Amino acid sequence: MNGTCNYILTRMESAGLPYEAVFEEARQLGYLEADPTLDVGGIDASHKLAILSSIAFGTRIDFGAVEIEGIERVSIDDIRRAADMGYRIKLLGVAQMTPRGLEQRMAPCLVPAESPLGQLMGGTNMVVVEGDSVGQIVLRGAGAGEGPTASAVLSDVVEIARGVRMPVFGQPAAALQRAKPARTAVPAAYYMRLELQDKPGALAKVATVLGDAGISIDRMRQYGQHSDSSVPVLVVTHKTTPEAIDYAIEALPRTGVLVSDPVELRIEEV
Known part of the structure; x- marks a missing residue:
């Protein structure tokens, strides 16, 4: 619009x-x-x-x-x-x-x-x-x-x-x-971009937070390093609720493995 x-x-x-x-x-x-x-x-x-x-x-x-x-x-x-x-x-x-x-x-x-x-x-x-x-x-x-x-x-x-x-x-x-x-409550799939520290266990901590929020992962991709210490990771979820995404976005920085704030975008099949 x-x-x-x-x-x-x-x-x-x-x-x-x-x-x-x-x-x-x-x-x-x-x-x-x-x-x-x-x-x-x-x-x-x-x-x-x-x-x-x-x-x-x-x-x-x-x-x-x-x-x-x-x-x-x-x-x-x-x-x-x-x-x-x-x-x-x-x-x-x-x-x-x-x-x-x-x-x-x-x-x-x-x-x-x-x-x-x-x-x-x-x-x-x-x-x-x-x-x-x-x-x-x-x-x-x-x-x-x-x-x-x-x-x-x-x-x-x-x-x-x-x-x-x-x-x-x-x-x-x-x-x-x-x-x-x-408030929006209709479930949808979500795209999430994360910049993670390049160290063992980082992805596991992300998966744990998503699991605790009740979010199922559809696809996960790791791209080339942005620097010697960080790597971009893309996550696409199965359909989930906005409340679950809000919980995950709030909890992810507390894992200590994120280099920057996560970005999430709703996927609309229109």
Whole structure:
């Protein structure tokens, strides 16, 4: 839902450039807000998600209930490792009504490279709607830069000038219902990147923490050393709960074998 983030992530992949270099490119192209955190921090996209949730479910906008994570932690290594497994990394916003309440989350995720979202390149946006009767509907269009932004604003001005009066949310705002907010609980597989000390027993300690959290490992890969004392390790889990992942991410640094903070990304099969 943010063309700037999609430009940065796809440019990192196609050019093999680090996040910082592509961030500066996006600034030079005029893709970034005056406060870049609104874009790369996922805030702009979360505003859009809250509005779309309101339209989709007839609920009042609740931006404070959106779980937000930006793309700042995504490295060129993550981009390459995801590609090795047939995935691409996208800033993905998901809203779904569950028996527990309305889930709203915005975070970078791995999606299949051949999926509609995986094929979305450059400063483009995409919205995927899933309905009981209509199935999946995919909408895509330009989402970053002065041209697309000016076009969207001018179209609103033209509608006002023509006297078009449609309810913004498909119904009067007073009719919108307050939804109970719910944290994400739907199980999913997760990608984890760990920088470990290159010493005996390090992997065993990681496996123990994951086992204690009830997380089953699907794949584990060790790549070439980053230095004489550390080595990158990639773990892909079987489906597990966000609570289990949170427990593991909090416990892993206490093992004493991590060189840097772990990075985890949800895998969405959309």
